[in-house]
Amino acid sequence: MTNREAGAAGSSKLWGGRFSGEMSEIVERFNASIDFDRRLYREDIAGSIAHAHMLAAQGIIPAEDSEAIERGLTEIRAEIDAGTFEFRLDREDIHLNIEAALTERIGDAGRRLHTGRSRNDQVATDTRLFTRAACDEVVAALHDLRGALLDLAERQAATVIPGYTHLQRAQPILLAHHLQAYEAMFTRDTERFVQTRARVNVLPLGSGALAGVTYPLDRSMVARELGFDAISENSLDAVSDRDFVVDFHSASALAMVHLSRLAEEIILWSTAEFGFARLDDAFSTGSSIMPQKKNPDVAELSRGKSARVIGNLVQALTLLKGQPLAYNKDNQEDKESLFDSVDTVLITLRVVAAMLPTMTFDGARGAEAAVANFALATDIADYLAKKGVPFRDAHEAVGSLVARCEREGRTFTELSLSEYQAAHPAFEADVLSIDLEASLAARNVPGGTAPEAVASARAAQRARLAAERAS
Numbered sequence: 487m488t489n490r491e492a493g494a495a496g497s498s499k500l501w502g503g504r505f506s507g508e509m510s511e512i513v514e515r516f517n518a519s520i521d522f523d524r525r526l527y528r529e530d531i532a533g534s535i536a537h538a539h540m541l542a543a544q545g546i547i548p549a550e551d552s553e554a555i556e557r558g559l560t561e562i563r564a565e566i567d568a569g570t571f572e573f574r575l576d577r578e579d580i581h582l583n584i585e586a587a588l589t590e591r592i593g594d595a596g597r598r599l600h601t602g603r604s605r606n607d608q609v610a611t612d613t614r615l616f617t618r619a620a621c622d623e624v625v626a627a628l629h630d631l632r633g634a635l636l637d638l639a640e641r642q643a644a645t646v647i648p649g650y651t652h653l654q655r656a657q658p659i660l661l662a663h664h665l666q667a668y669e670a671m672f673t674r675d676t677e678r679f680v681q682t683r684a685r686v687n688v689l690p691l692g693s694g695a696l697a698g699v700t701y702p703l704d705r706s707m708v709a710r711e712l713g714f715d716a717i718s719e720n721s722l723d724a725v726s727d728r729d730f731v732v733d734f735h736s737a738s739a740l741a742m743v744h745l746s747r748l749a750e751e752i753i754l755w756s757t758a759e760f761g762f763a764r765l766d767d768a769f770s771t772g773s774s775i776m777p778q779k780k781n782p783d784v785a786e787l788s789r790g791k792s793a794r795v796i797g798n799l800v801q802a803l804t805l806l807k808g809q810p811l812a813y814n815k816d817n818q819e820d821k822e823s824l825f826d827s828v829d830t831v832l833i834t835l836r837v838v839a840a841m842l843p844t845m846t847f848d849g850a851r852g853a854e855a856a857v858a859n860f861a862l863a864t865d866i867a868d869y870l871a872k873k874g875v876p877f878r879d880a881h882e883a884v885g886s887l888v889a890r891c892e893r894e895g896r897t898f899t900e901l902s903l904s905e906y907q908a909a910h911p912a913f914e915a916d917v918l919s920i921d922l923e924a925s926l927a928a929r930n931v932p933g934g935t936a937p938e939a940v941a942s943a944r945a946a947q948r949a950r951l952a953a954e955r956a957s
């Protein structure tokens with residue numbers, strides 16, 4: 487019989503000492519988080535074992551109790567892993583479910599585990615451990631996606647597409663240049679998750695309910711055992727702070743925005759109207775009514791799922807904005823959205839990384855579209871400017887050529903030298919050699935779309951990715 491059972495009747499809750507009545511069923515359901523926070527069981531058990539080790543090392547509980555706690559928790563973890571553990575709604579959350587089950591197994595030693603600890607610093611610790619692992623997984627998934635983008639850019643090194651502004655054809659670019667722009671976005675995302683991880687990795691345990699605890703805890707020992715870089719410096723902040731959850735949502739939302747933009751390009755490219763890309767059957771679906779359809783569902787869902795992660799960011803900010811210090815039960819609402827952002831960003835990064843290598847491109851169609859619609863007009867204006875014509879005059883002369891061609895239903899390649907010269911006397915025979923290759927090759931500045939510039943940018947991107955992976 488435990489001490490608790492030896493005590494007076496009253497509420498059956500672990501916190502029930504001062505209560506005389508039972509909680510109503512609807513309040514129990516409303517209050518409980520076990521249906522979702524059971525996902526934190528590994529973190530909760532790791533935190534409890536570290537806490538017990540420290541309590542024993544500090545002489546606060548007997549060493550045998552710490553050993554019994556560790557043994558009991560290890561068994562419970564194995565049962566939860568195996569799916570044989572019984573989670574109970576009347577035990578409210580993961581912390582109380584595990585503690586109550588532990589006490590059932592090991593008796594009073596289990597009732598000593600919560601010495602110098604509160605669920606408030608416990609849940610903050612669990613959530614940080616969970617978020618830290620999530621950051622590591624997201625960073626690895628971002629590395630893989632960036633690798634997939636660079637590999638595709640390499641394979642399609644010679645493929646040309648129109649570059650757009652305002653979704654109007656603007657200037658020819660290399661497809662690789664376009665893909666490498668996304669690699670740059672996902673590199674910044676990686677940085678954001680690495681920075682988030684650093685802010686996550688601070689130990690709240692030892693803050694107690696809000697004001698610190700009366701036992702001689704060794705917080706640094708717990709931090710070391712759990713792999714935290716530092717201990718929190720203010721107990722009130724430590725138990726109420728969920729900024730790191732906002733950081734995670736924020737980094738995730740922006741990564742999802744980037745995935746959504748890439749998905750939108752893939753959707754456009756694979757339409758009959760654009761016709762630059764083809765999706766593999768494994769990454770598209772058919773229509774239940776239109777036999778000819780091949781739909782880019784994976785890309786569309788990648789775009790669509792960005793909405794829920796953006797929603798999660800707004801939810802987390804709204805959750806925090808009216809809370810007085812310190813812990814409030816509101817914070818129980820941080821978990822489902824956090825889990826959702828973790829799951830959504832991970833699966834989306836992974837599915838897009840898996841889809842990219844299966845995509846094929848129609849190079850002839852891309853090259854044709856790249857020079858259609860007078861996309862070499864800037865090159866021809868630059869040609870005049872390089873002959874000493876002020877750029878604004880050159881712009882106007884080439885504009886008049888565009889208008890003439892449009893009127894007559896012709897293209898630049900069909901113009902004769904004398905027709906060029908009618909627009910501006912500075913044109914000479916070499917204007918006729920301005921073509922797609924010349925246009926691309928001319929943009930040989932760092933960051934430009936010339937094949938040479940794109941190849942050296944890609945080499946630098948690869949080196950950066952390899953260095954990040956090795957670190």
Ligand code: ARG
Nearest residue numbers: 519579605606609815817818
């Ligand atoms: N289930 C709670 C949560 O997720 C744990 C902390 C509860 N603390 C408390 N004093 N009621 O936030």
